[in-house]
Amino acid sequence: MENNKDMRTWLNDFGLSHPLVIAGPCSAETEDQVLKIAHELKDTDATVFRAGIWKPRTRPGMFEGVGAIGLKWLQRVKKETGMLIATEVANAAHVKLALEHDIDILWIGARSTVSPFIVQEIADALNGTDKIVLVKNPVNPDLALWLGGIERLYSANIKKLGAIHRGFSTYEKTRYRNNPEWQLAIEFQNRFPDLPLICDPSHIAGRRDILQEICQTALDLNFDGLMVETHWDPDNAWSDAAQQITPAVLIQMMKDLKIRTETSDAVEFTNKLNTLRTQIDVIDHGMIDTLGKRMKVALSIGELKKQNNVAVLQSKRWNEILGKMILEGQEKGLSEEFILRMFKAIHQESINHQERIING
Numbered sequence: 001m002e003n004n005k006d007m008r009t010w011l012n013d014f015g016l017s018h019p020l021v022i023a024g025p026c027s028a029e030t031e032d033q034v035l036k037i038a039h040e041l042k043d044t045d046a047t048v049f050r051a052g053i054w055k056p057r058t059r060p061g062m063f064e065g066v067g068a069i070g071l072k073w074l075q076r077v078k079k080e081t082g083m084l085i086a087t088e089v090a091n092a093a094h095v096k097l098a099l100e101h102d103i104d105i106l107w108i109g110a111r112s113t114v115s116p117f118i119v120q121e122i123a124d125a126l127n128g129t130d131k132i133v134l135v136k137n138p139v140n141p142d143l144a145l146w147l148g149g150i151e152r153l154y155s156a157n158i159k160k161l162g163a164i165h166r167g168f169s170t171y172e173k174t175r176y177r178n179n180p181e182w183q184l185a186i187e188f189q190n191r192f193p194d195l196p197l198i199c200d201p202s203h204i205a206g207r208r209d210i211l212q213e214i215c216q217t218a219l220d221l222n223f224d225g226l227m228v229e230t231h232w233d234p235d236n237a238w239s240d241a242a243q244q245i246t247p248a249v250l251i252q253m254m255k256d257l258k259i260r261t262e263t264s265d266a267v268e269f270t271n272k273l274n275t276l277r278t279q280i281d282v283i284d285h286g287m288i289d290t291l292g293k294r295m296k297v298a299l300s301i302g303e304l305k306k307q308n309n310v311a312v313l314q315s316k317r318w319n320e321i322l323g324k325m326i327l328e329g330q331e332k333g334l335s336e337e338f339i340l341r342m343f344k345a346i347h348q349e350s351i352n353h354q355e356r357i358i359n360g
């Protein structure tokens with residue numbers, strides 16, 4: 001798939017704000033709830049109204065969405081507020097109904113992007129239409145699967161495309177519901193620089209208190225928009241209650257976010273610098289995280305050596321590691337001297353930890 005500037009023109013064609021703000025409840029619950037939220041969002045930064053009609057729930061027995069009736073409620077939203085309307089589709093039947101109700105933007109959820117069969121079915125059902133389609137990242141951190149989703153739609157002649165970063169599931173508990181893996185989103189941008197990239201801080205956070213910092217990071221990384229779950233009574237929402245905010249809180253959050261819109265040479269320079277610095281921050285966080293993990297493994301080795309009465313320093317093994325790392329470093333343009341200094345420091349830290357175990 002070639003890089004295609006047409007892919008982002010839909011943002012302009014529809015006169016949509018930049019950054020694009022998509023807001024609305026996780027789930028459409030009742031007609032009153034949908035309309036009340038939509039009217040509170042009218043005349044705010046949000047130009048697109050979202051609501052899930054068919055809800056993919058991880059476990060059965062939970063609220064699975066109101067179904068097709070909700071599409072009529074979305075139509076009322078469009079008529080009464082002038083906002084574009086968006087919902088999730090997960091099969092050909094959903095697409096058919098969404099098309100019949102003239103839904104403007106369809107998105108493919110994280111649980112669907114993982115399945116090439118489902119994405120293909122949706123792409124086939126959309127072929128020949130000119131809908132805007134947004135593809136959420138798959139649940140698991142697999143860039144190829146995400147790119148594959150976009151490519152399947154593009155091959156089905158869907159050209160008004162965008163991607164949504166909603167974070168990735170992890171086995172370990174982290175402070176996020178879905179780990180943001182910004183590095184992966186940056187790689188995505190590098191592959192398709194002209195594809196609008198939208199951040200969904202709600203599903204990344206899983207809670208209200210860190211939405212703003214996630215939005216700021218996304219904007220600093222040059223994301224084109226935000227999709228924020230918004231409910232008039234978040235605590236009593238039928239799904240994802242902990243992460244939803246009221247329209248009033250969204251308005252305040254948008255005011256507090258640093259959004260870079262002006263363009264002069266100086267501003268452009270600062271914007272670029274900020275983006276690159278945020279990328280560096282993301283990489284640095286990743287390095288510390290990786291070093292922390294390495295240290296944990298080194299400690300397990302320390303335990304094992306202790307149980308088996310083996311000396312901490314194993315020179316042969318250490319020299320092998322160094323030799324390999326020097327070669328790998330060269331491939332990445334890193335000098336031998338740097339690799340030696342860095343690994344000496346890392347190795348020393350491991351030995352210190354292991355000695356504490358053995359002597360402690």
Ligand code: PEP
Pocket residue numbers: 026052056108109110111136166203
């Ligand atoms: C949603 O947007 O409500 C949703 C179900 O999201 P995801 O597919 O990212 O889990």
Ligand code: MN
Pocket residue numbers: 026027229239240
């Ligand atoms: Mn949700």
